[in-house]
Amino acid sequence: MFWGSTTGGNKLITFFKFSIMANTKTLLGFLAGAAVGALAGILLAPDKGSETRKKITKKTGDLGDSLKGSFNDFIDGIKESYSNIKSDAEDVEERGRVKVNSLKNEAKNALS
Numbered sequence: 361m362f363w364g365s366t367t368g369g370n371k372l373i374t375f376f377k378f379s380i381m382a383n384t385k386t387l388l389g390f391l392a393g394a395a396v397g398a399l400a401g402i403l404l405a406p407d408k409g410s411e412t413r414k415k416i417t418k419k420t421g422d423l424g425d426s427l428k429g430s431f432n433d434f435i436d437g438i439k440e441s442y443s444n445i446k447s448d449a450e451d452v453e454e455r456g457r458v459k460v461n462s463l464k465n466e467a468k469n470a471l472s
Contacts, residue, residue, distance in 0.1 A: 387434050391427060398423060 398419045402412060 383434060383437060387430055391423075391430065394426065395423060 399416075402415045402419055405412070405415070407415070
């Protein structure tokens with residue numbers, strides 16, 4: 361198990377931080393690529409200045425909506441990851457408590 365050792369809490373935190381960093385970099389890369397592509401497409405199109413400004417305004421709004429959706433998906437993913445990790449940590453804690461109590465009872469029985 362990934363976090364089964366005595367330093368499991370540290371490994372779990374490191375894993376969670378790595379997961380968030382990877383998701384953040386992916387999201388930022390996607391958004392930067394979308395923005396550059398949209399801007400290049402608008403600026404290279406043979407339209408009048410007023411039409412280009414309208415397109416830029418529309419694309420900016422579309423990009424904002426896309427950003428909101430991507431950000432919400434990102435936050436939902438973090439919440440889900442946190443929930444799963446928290447649940448797993450609680451399971452590990454419970455198994456540890458059961459094991460400690462079992463060892464205490466064995467020690468009491470051995471000394472009796």
